[in-house]
Amino acid sequence: MEFFDRMGRIFSRYSSFFGQGVANTLIIAFFAVLLGTLLGTLLAVLKMGKFKPTRWLASAYIEFIRGTPLMIQLMFIFYGLPMLNITFPEVSFIPNFERFAAGIFAMSLNSGAYVAEIIRSGIQAVDKGQAEAARSLGFKENQALVMVVLPQAIKNILPALGNEFVTVIKESSIVSVIGIADLMYQTNSVISVTFITLESLAVAAILYFIMTFVTSRLIAFAERKMANGTR
Amino acid sequence: MKKVLSLLMAGMMAFSLAACGGASSTASSAAGSTPASAAASGGASSAPAASTASYDYSSYTGETIDAIKAKGKLVVGTEAQYAPFEFKDLDSNFVGCDMWLAQQIADALCVELEVMDMAFDGIIPAIKSNQVDIGIAAFTVDEERAKEIDFSDVYQKDQQVLLVKAGDEDTYTTKESLAGLQVGAQRGTVQSKLIQAALPDSELFELDKWPALALEVINGNIAGIVVDGAVADGLIQNNEGLAKANFVFGEEADNLGKAAVLPQSSDDLKELVNAVIANVTADGSFEAAYDEAVALSKSMGI
Amino acid sequence: MAQDELIVVKDLNKSFGKLHVLKNVSTTIKKGEVVAVIGPSGSGKSTFLRCLNLLEQPTSGHVFFEGVDICDKKTNIDLHRQKIGMVFQQFNLFNNMTVLKNITAAPVKIRKMDPKAAEEKALQLLDRVGLRDKANSYPSQLSGGQKQRVAIVRALAMEPDVMLFDEPTSALDPEMVGEVLNVMKDLAHEGMTMVVVTHEMSFAREVSSRVLFMADGEIREDRPSHEMFEDPRDPRLQDFLSKVLNL
Numbered sequence: 001m002e003f004f005d006r007m008g009r010i011f012s013r014y015s016s017f018f019g020q021g022v023a024n025t026l027i028i029a030f031f032a033v034l035l036g037t038l039l040g041t042l043l044a045v046l047k048m049g050k051f052k053p054t055r056w057l058a059s060a061y062i063e064f065i066r067g068t069p070l071m072i073q074l075m076f077i078f079y080g081l082p083m084l085n086i087t088f089p090e091v092s093f094i095p096n097f098e099r100f101a102a103g104i105f106a107m108s109l110n111s112g113a114y115v116a117e118i119i120r121s122g123i124q125a126v127d128k129g130q131a132e133a134a135r136s137l138g139f140k141e142n143q144a145l146v147m148v149v150l151p152q153a154i155k156n157i158l159p160a161l162g163n164e165f166v167t168v169i170k171e172s173s174i175v176s177v178i179g180i181a182d183l184m185y186q187t188n189s190v191i192s193v194t195f196i197t198l199e200s201l202a203v204a205a206i207l208y209f210i211m212t213f214v215t216s217r218l219i220a221f222a223e224r225k226m227a228n229g230t231r
Numbered sequence: 232m233k234k235v236l237s238l239l240m241a242g243m244m245a246f247s248l249a250a251c252g253g254a255s256s257t258a259s260s261a262a263g264s265t266p267a268s269a270a271a272s273g274g275a276s277s278a279p280a281a282s283t284a285s286y287d288y289s290s291y292t293g294e295t296i297d298a299i300k301a302k303g304k305l306v307v308g309t310e311a312q313y314a315p316f317e318f319k320d321l322d323s324n325f326v327g328c329d330m331w332l333a334q335q336i337a338d339a340l341c342v343e344l345e346v347m348d349m350a351f352d353g354i355i356p357a358i359k360s361n362q363v364d365i366g367i368a369a370f371t372v373d374e375e376r377a378k379e380i381d382f383s384d385v386y387q388k389d390q391q392v393l394l395v396k397a398g399d400e401d402t403y404t405t406k407e408s409l410a411g412l413q414v415g416a417q418r419g420t421v422q423s424k425l426i427q428a429a430l431p432d433s434e435l436f437e438l439d440k441w442p443a444l445a446l447e448v449i450n451g452n453i454a455g456i457v458v459d460g461a462v463a464d465g466l467i468q469n470n471e472g473l474a475k476a477n478f479v480f481g482e483e484a485d486n487l488g489k490a491a492v493l494p495q496s497s498d499d500l501k502e503l504v505n506a507v508i509a510n511v512t513a514d515g516s517f518e519a520a521y522d523e524a525v526a527l528s529k530s531m532g533i
Numbered sequence: 534m535a536q537d538e539l540i541v542v543k544d545l546n547k548s549f550g551k552l553h554v555l556k557n558v559s560t561t562i563k564k565g566e567v568v569a570v571i572g573p574s575g576s577g578k579s580t581f582l583r584c585l586n587l588l589e590q591p592t593s594g595h596v597f598f599e600g601v602d603i604c605d606k607k608t609n610i611d612l613h614r615q616k617i618g619m620v621f622q623q624f625n626l627f628n629n630m631t632v633l634k635n636i637t638a639a640p641v642k643i644r645k646m647d648p649k650a651a652e653e654k655a656l657q658l659l660d661r662v663g664l665r666d667k668a669n670s671y672p673s674q675l676s677g678g679q680k681q682r683v684a685i686v687r688a689l690a691m692e693p694d695v696m697l698f699d700e701p702t703s704a705l706d707p708e709m710v711g712e713v714l715n716v717m718k719d720l721a722h723e724g725m726t727m728v729v730v731t732h733e734m735s736f737a738r739e740v741s742s743r744v745l746f747m748a749d750g751e752i753r754e755d756r757p758s759h760e761m762f763e764d765p766r767d768p769r770l771q772d773f774l775s776k777v778l779n780l
Contacts, residue, residue, distance in 0.1 A: 079356035133625035137639040138615035151629040179349030192312035195465040197442035
């Protein structure tokens with residue numbers, strides 16, 4: 001098959017391009033989900049909290065972010081913020097740091113909204129009686145949350161968080177808009193010099209699949225581990 | 232002939248660097264390196280190219296130029312995915328004739344060149360938010376864009392080519408033969424303007440990138456696409472389904488050209504850029520850089 | 534307020550939206566009493582019980598525990614809950630902890646008890662309910678009756694002054710009801726103050742000292758248990774008893 005032959009030749013000649021792209025995509029997805037999880041936890045806590053203004057604010061944020069394209073959010077963060085004199089720091093020994101920072105920041109803000117809903121539904125899926133039992137023993141609300149509810153919620157949350165990571169790996173291709181050399185961007189670079197489109201995209205698709213498949217296997221493995229621990 | 236010229240100019244560099252106060256950059260192994268190689272994004276200058284530093288630009292001053300000199304680097308925004316104008320070589324260096332031109336401008340300012348690689352659509356926003364000083368990315372002079380930013384003088388007019396499905400090359404030879412049919416071009420490019428001007432009876436079909444456009448033609452969805460000559464060569468060489476139509480654009484193609492993009496109200500920088508463009512187009516060094524970039528991009532096929 | 538009055542409920546009202554679940558409920562629980570709360574479903578029994586440790590916030594009225602109005606916003610309810618043990622219909626053991634951890638968590642984290650001492654005590658208590666060998670099991674590995682016995686031990690580990698039981702045997706398979714009721718009987722004989730919402734008429738009759746009959750959010754009868762079962766006065770109670778006893 002000539003198609004597969006050309007795929008092979010493209011991959012072997014441009015493996016450094018693709019490798020760089022895979023690395024950058026993984027870096028961005030990892031930090032986006034990590035920071036997104038922190039933000040999402042905060043949002044979920046605010047949204048489930050008793051204080052109405054912050055509850056409303058968290059809901060509004062989540063709805064807005066989930067209801068607008070990531071592309072536009074990214075453009076506003078990277079090009080809009082500097083117009084308000086808010087810039088991302090440069091780090092001399094990491095090339096393109098401010099770009100990565102902006103890309104990760106935007107992806108985190110976006111992912112945070114989705115993670116907030118994952119966490120909220122994960123917590124709400126834990127039987128109310130668990131928290132009530134803890135409160136009835138004299139535990140404070142936050143103690144009940146940390147000791148009893150969250151450890152159980154994590155078992156609901158982790159698989160969904162794994163899916164989110166897979167989603168972010170795929171969606172991160174959008175950061176190429178601000179010049180981060182992720183896998184999609186590097187693939188376009190390969191196309192631009194080889195003039196061979198479908199075969200290059202096929203190589204990228206395989207690489208994306210490997211990333212997402214390995215990720216979901218790892219998550220499934222972690223899930224089994226946790227199940228063994230707590231039943 | 233071009234080799235000779237390039238060697239000659241490399242030789243001239245040695246004493247011409249005086250214009251930058253001596254301490255500046257890399258004069259040593261100038262000869263032999265490709266004129267198209269430019270600085271990597273980090274700002275590390277790896278481009279002892281056939282420079283035109285023999286020209287003295289020290290008389291150009293102003294607010295914008297002073298600011299660039301103060302920070303010691305010229306930040307150029309581009310999308311390195313458009314060979315032979317801007318692309319990456321196998322070592323991920325930014326190369327291409329636009330990058331060569333960027334280096335000339337940086338040299339004229341006696342500063343380092345820093346290339347910022349980004350999506351084409353992001354370059355003008357980046358200029359407006361002062362993240363880059365200039366955009367050089369095979370930009371076409373365009374009245375709509377001129378409301379947002381300034382254009383330099385035109386530095387390049389490539390031959391425009393109509394690509395069609397292999398076998399159709401003798402079908403579509405006149406604008407009448409294309410009447411009522413869809414002809415594609417990259418959105419907002421010189422080619423899309425050209426289609427509107429030269430093929431008024433055809434329907435313009437725009438997409439963001441030429442790879443998808445080429446597939447549209449190969450699959451027979453649209454009659455043809457108009458691309459830069461260098462892109463046409465690369466596509467034909469690597470895609471059996473494509474061929475050059477026996478079609479020649481008339482004078483409509485003459486008024487279109489590529490220019491650098493600058494922020495508005497930076498006339499001092501614009502004058503300097505225009506002076507550089509005037510010099511490198513007049514002495515043939517830009518053409519030499521273009522030819523070498525074409526050769527380099529051809530060597531990168533599989 | 535008399536010395537032996539442990540819980541005093543005054544004019545308690547609770548509404549869920551338009552639904553008026555408790556209507557001016559007043560009663561007093563004395564130290565050492567075993568009070569059974571009976572009545573048809575939907576009569577407000579569980580809501581009444583849950584108001585006693587404020588798992589349900591009353592709409593109006595007062596609940597005094599050991600002389601303190603726990604409905605007062607200034608009262609730190611967490612402190613008082615330590616003294617009010619509660620056992621749920623659905624057991625509500627912490628699924629993420631072993632049996633032993635379930636029992637020691639509160640004494641160690643809240644009472645700041647030495648973990649070793651807490652474990653020691655937990656094992657003793659487990660011994661009493663015959664579940665010492667399950668100390669390192671997880672709740673999911675226990676039967677319903679075992680879970681409920683652990684839940685009782687968990688509440689007892691905090692050395693409460695009163696134990697609230699919310700239909701403790703309703704979610705159990707019939708053959709497991711006995712083992713839980715026996716533990717409760719032992720507790721009653723030891724003098725523990727207990728409030729038990731239950732459908733087990735035999736328990737109400739034999740173990741409890743007093744019975745509250747609730748219907749439509751009101752306490753219809755409040756009398757010593759032997760009197761009530763022999764001579765039910767309220768027509769609703771007569772109806773209720775005839776149904777549940779003649780099954």
